[in-house]
Amino acid sequence: MLTLSDVTFSIAGKPLFQGASAQIPAGARIGLVGRNGSGKTTLFRLIRGELALDGGEISLPPRARIGGVAQEAPAEDRSLIETVLAADTERAALLAEADTAADPARIAEIQTRLADIQAHSAEARAATILAGLGFDHAAQARPSREFSGGWRMRVALAAVLFSAPDLLLLDEPTNYLDLEGATWLEGFLARYPHTMLVISHDRGLLNRAVQGILHLHDRKLTLYSGGYDTFDRVRREKLALQAAMAKKQAAARAHMQAFVDRFRYKATKARQAQSRLKMIERMEPIASAIENSVPPIMLPEPEELAPPLMTIEDASVGYDGRSVLSKLSLRIDQDDRIALLGANGEGKSTLAKLISGKLVPMGGQRQASTKLRIGYFAQHQADELVAGETPLDHIRRLRPALEPQKLRAILANGGTGAEIAETAVAKLSGGQKARLLLTLATLDAPHLLILDEPTNHLDIESREALVTALNAYSGAVILITHDAHLIELVADRLWLVKGGRVTPFDDDLAAYRKLLLAKDMPKGSRAAQPNQRKVQRREAADAIQTLAPLKAEVKACEERLAKIEGMLAKIDQRLADPDLYGGPSEKIESLQIKRGEILDAQARAEALWLAAEEALEAAKAAS
Numbered sequence: 299m300l301t302l303s304d305v306t307f308s309i310a311g312k313p314l315f316q317g318a319s320a321q322i323p324a325g326a327r328i329g330l331v332g333r334n335g336s337g338k339t340t341l342f343r344l345i346r347g348e349l350a351l352d353g354g355e356i357s358l359p360p361r362a363r364i365g366g367v368a369q370e371a372p373a374e375d376r377s378l379i380e381t382v383l384a385a386d387t388e389r390a391a392l393l394a395e396a397d398t399a400a401d402p403a404r405i406a407e408i409q410t411r412l413a414d415i416q417a418h419s420a421e422a423r424a425a426t427i428l429a430g431l432g433f434d435h436a437a438q439a440r441p442s443r444e445f446s447g448g449w450r451m452r453v454a455l456a457a458v459l460f461s462a463p464d465l466l467l468l469d470e471p472t473n474y475l476d477l478e479g480a481t482w483l484e485g486f487l488a489r490y491p492h493t494m495l496v497i498s499h500d501r502g503l504l505n506r507a508v509q510g511i512l513h514l515h516d517r518k519l520t521l522y523s524g525g526y527d528t529f530d531r532v533r534r535e536k537l538a539l540q541a542a543m544a545k546k547q548a549a550a551r552a553h554m555q556a557f558v559d560r561f562r563y564k565a566t567k568a569r570q571a572q573s574r575l576k577m578i579e580r581m582e583p584i585a586s587a588i589e590n591s592v593p594p595i596m597l598p599e600p601e602e603l604a605p606p607l608m609t610i611e612d613a614s615v616g617y618d619g620r621s622v623l624s625k626l627s628l629r630i631d632q633d634d635r636i637a638l639l640g641a642n643g644e645g646k647s648t649l650a651k652l653i654s655g656k657l658v659p660m661g662g663q664r665q666a667s668t669k670l671r672i673g674y675f676a677q678h679q680a681d682e683l684v685a686g687e688t689p690l691d692h693i694r695r696l697r698p699a700l701e702p703q704k705l706r707a708i709l710a711n712g713g714t715g716a717e718i719a720e721t722a723v724a725k726l727s728g729g730q731k732a733r734l735l736l737t738l739a740t741l742d743a744p745h746l747l748i749l750d751e752p753t754n755h756l757d758i759e760s761r762e763a764l765v766t767a768l769n770a771y772s773g774a775v776i777l778i779t780h781d782a783h784l785i786e787l788v789a790d791r792l793w794l795v796k797g798g799r800v801t802p803f804d805d806d807l808a809a810y811r812k813l814l815l816a817k818d819m820p821k822g823s824r825a826a827q828p829n830q831r832k833v834q835r836r837e838a839a840d841a842i843q844t845l846a847p848l849k850a851e852v853k854a855c856e857e858r859l860a861k862i863e864g865m866l867a868k869i870d871q872r873l874a875d876p877d878l879y880g881g882p883s884e885k886i887e888s889l890q891i892k893r894g895e896i897l898d899a900q901a902r903a904e905a906l907w908l909a910a911e912e913a914l915e916a917a918k919a920a921s
Contacts, residue, residue, distance in 0.1 A: 299324050299359065300345070300465060300493060302519065306353035307337075307344060313517055314340055317354070320512060320519040324359075327487065327494040329504040329526065332514035334729045334757045338497045341514065342366065342467050345495075358465065365463030367471065371450035373443035378433055378453050381442055382424040385457035389417050420460075427456045430482035431475070432642055448474045459486065468496040472503060472780050473754050476642040480780040481814045483507075499758045501526050501783040526758075554578055592759040593713040595736070595767035598743035603667050604895045605631045605862060607746055607774055608653065613662030615652045621660060622648045624798055629854075630774055631861060632745055637777040637785045639803055639810055640795035646778050649795060650674075650748050653776060673744035677754050680731045685724035689714050689734045692723075696741060712737030713763065728755025736764075748776045753784055782807055791854075802850035848914040855907035862900045869893045 300322040307315045314337035322328055330338050343349045345356055346364055358364070374381060384390055389412070396408045412418070428438050431452045442450055451474045458466065468487075472480040480500065487494065487507040495512070498504055504511065504526035511522045511529035522529040554574040562571045607630050614624035622645045630636070630653070638646040651657040652664065654674045683692065693705045700708075709719050713733040718726065726734070732755050740747065753761050765787045768775055777789055785792075785807050792803040792810070803810060872878060873889055 300495070301357045302354070303357070304354035305344070305351060305356065305519075307340070307349070307351055309340070315354075315519075316517040318514075318517060318519040319354075320521050322493060322495065322512070322521070325491070325493055326510060327490060327508045328496070328510045328512050328521070329508040330495055330497045330512045330514065331499075331504070331526070331529075331758065333759070334727050334755075336514050337517075338514055339469055342469060342495075342497070345465075345467065362465055363461075363463040364465045364467065365458045365461055366467040367451065367454045367458055367469070371442070371447070371454035373445075373450065375441045375443060377439050377441055378428055378445075378456075379421065379424055379438045381453055382428060382457045382460050383420060385461040386415075386420065387461075389415060389420060392417070424456070424460050427459050427486070428453075430479070430486065431456050432479050452479070455483075462490075462492060464492050466490060466492060466494040466496075468494070468498075470497055470499070470754075472498065472500050475780050476646075477639065477780045477782065477785075478641045478814055480782075481811055485815060499753070499756060499761060500781060501758065501761075502781075551578055592757070592763055593710070593715050593733075595713045595733070595763045596711040597740050597747075597767050597771045597773075598711070599771070600632075600671065600743045600745045600773050602772070602865075603632060603669055603745055604892060605858070605865070605899050606667075607632055607670055608664070608666040610652070610659075611663045611665075613652070613659040613664055615648060615657050615659055617648075619660075622798065623652075623795070623800060624661075626652075626662065626800055628793075628800060629858075630746065630776075631858065632772070632774050633861060634774045634791060635768075635777075635789045636775065636791045636793055637779070637789035637807075638793050638795055644795045645798070645800075646795045647676075647750060649800060650750060650776060650778060653746070654748055667745075670746065671742050671744045673739040673742070673747045674750075675736055675739040675748065675752055676750040677732070677735075677752075679735055680728075683723045683731065683734070686722055688720045688722060689726075689737075690719045692734065692738065693741075696738070708741070709734075709737060712740070713760070729757060729760055732756055733760075744773055746774045746776070747771070748778075750778045751780070752777075753779060753781045782811070802854070804850040804853070848910065848917055851910045852907070852914055855903065855910050858903050859900070859907060862896060862903055866893070866896050866900065869896060 302318060302320045305315045305318040306313070330341070332338050340349065344351060345358075346366070376384070392408050392412055396405070396412070399405050399408060416423075425435070425438060429435075432449075433452070433456075442453055445453070455468075455471055455474075458468075471483060475483060480503070484503050484507045487496065487503070494508075496503070496508065506525070508525060510524065511526060513520045513522060513529065513533070522532055524532075554577060558571045558575050558578070560571075562575075608628075609630075610626050610628040613626040614621045615626070616622040626649075638649065640646050648657065652659065654672050655664075655666075656674070658664070689709055690702070690705055693708055694700075697705060697708070706716060706719055710716070714730065714737060718730060723731065723734070732752065736752065752764060756764065761781065761784065765784060768788045775788065777785060779785060789807075792805075792807065794801050794803040794810075869889060869892060873886075873893070878886060878889075
């Protein structure tokens with residue numbers, strides 16, 4: 299059991315914990331949540347003994363092993379599998395002693411202990427963990443120095459998972475993972491046999507992998523049972539009740555104070571007034587429990603362009619003459635919300651760079667509207683921010699003619715408040731930098747916004763603010779993210795990037811998760827199914843694989859036609875307005891030209907729809 303008793307701690311005079319207490323049962327899997335900057339990572343350091351408490355006590359069972367992921371993973375000459383195996387220090391020490399031990403009794407003890415800790419299966423377990431985090435068999439044999447910092451962090455995570463400490467402390471473990479890795483990690487953590495405390499803003503992980511939520515708020519700790527959604531509901535109900543009680547108390551206080559003010563100096567009522575005054579003084583104030591909400595995010599609205607925004611036809615793209623993706627035939631319209639699925643290394647970022655124009659096709663065509671503006675957000679762009687400059691300086695450089703008040707308004711719309719507008723970037727949190735990057739990416743009101751892992755470093759409330767902003771935004775959105783919650787609430791189309799191709803995934807995210815989990819099932823459990831069912835599933839899968847892309851194309855064509863018809867209706871409605879003809883003729887001509895462009899687009903869309911329908915019917919007949 300992990301016990302925190304009246305923990306008090308301050309940094310530079312700022313109190314982070316004041317009399318905070320909690321008990322974490324042995325074997326419990328707990329999510330630690332709280333606003334950015336509230337002290338979650340500091341609590342981990344206190345538990346590990348890296349910082350000294352100002353007061354109180356943190357206790358663990360004797361000889362309990364604590365494990366966590368270091369801030370930076372070293373680059374070494376050891377292979378990945380060797381690095382992970384070395385994390386089990388007891389196994390490594392026993393194996394080394396077994397090579398030199400001469401005493402038969404000691405040799406027997408060593409072999410017994412190796413059997414107890416399942417040392418014979420250690421390499422297989424380590425390989426399974428590395429594979430789940432995205433390293434194939436060939437990669438596991440390579441030295442860690444050949445991998446980037448982000449991939450080495452995955453190795454560090456694999457090492458601590460393999461060592462299986464008595465208390466596992468994880469701080470935002472999904473930040474370096476793709477959706478596939480995050481899905482695997484959820485399943486692994488849900489089966490973790492020892493005590494676990496995980497800091498995360500990933501609602502999916504906090505709903506599926508933990509048994510309780512430890513909430514850090516107002517320098518106190520409160521433990522709730524259940525996942526994050528249960529915690530959120532109970533917390534909201536608690537706040538509503540507390541706010542109602544505070545309102546009721548305030549009304550009673552005001553009523554008694556009015557009596558005192560009216561009758562304090564009247565002899566017949568003085569005693570009653572004095573009694574009420576004492577009651578007011580003895581009242582324990584009830585906090586209103588209204589928490590400061592995170593600043594909203596408002597994205598600038600682009601003007602509407604005639605469809606499509608972009609088409610990519612039979613294109614290939616890659617680096618240094620080597621193709622990463624090929625045979626790409628894609629279309630993007632202004633109201634598209636597309637999430638890219640696929641493991642890291644399959645080419646999601648390469649596709650995003652092709653769409654954004656950062657990469658040119660090696661073959662085929664990429665055609666975009668001449669007026670198209672594209673915004674691109676990626677977490678690595680934080681390195682391009684000038685550490686010594688403020689958010690206001692960054693905006694001023696891009697809009698030198700604007701007065702300071704308007705520059706501050708732009709920052710405020712992106713969620714960067716006045717209190718940090720003139721704070722050096724080096725002192726901003728990861729979430730504050732992310733909001734600034736999003737503001738810079740959308741400064742020109744892009745028609746197409748590409749977001750590469752936009753939720754890293756954002757707390758849960760800020761992620762909800764981003765969801766609200768994207769759903770209100772009238773431009774197209776391309777999402778690359780491990781945050782399943784964001785995909786489910788924003789995306790209405792899924793593209794699977796796999797094997798050098800990009801194809802529509804004609805199902806929802808829940809189905810994709812099931813595919814990933816099925817892939818990770820032990821071979822024995824799949825082999826135990828009857829042969830007939832295997833054949834049926836294979837035949838059904840083959841049929842789905844053949845028909846699914848054709849069905850998706852028909853559906854996309856129908857949606858495209860509906861969009862175009864909606865745009866045409868809007869234009870006709872405006873042209874039917876009598877007030878329009880009292881104004882400048884240039885406006886009427888512009889609308890008529892736009893109507894002609896939409897009619898052309900409608901004719902092309904109808905031709906594509908007919909071709910897609912014919913192809914689908916032919917495939918059905920053949921099957």
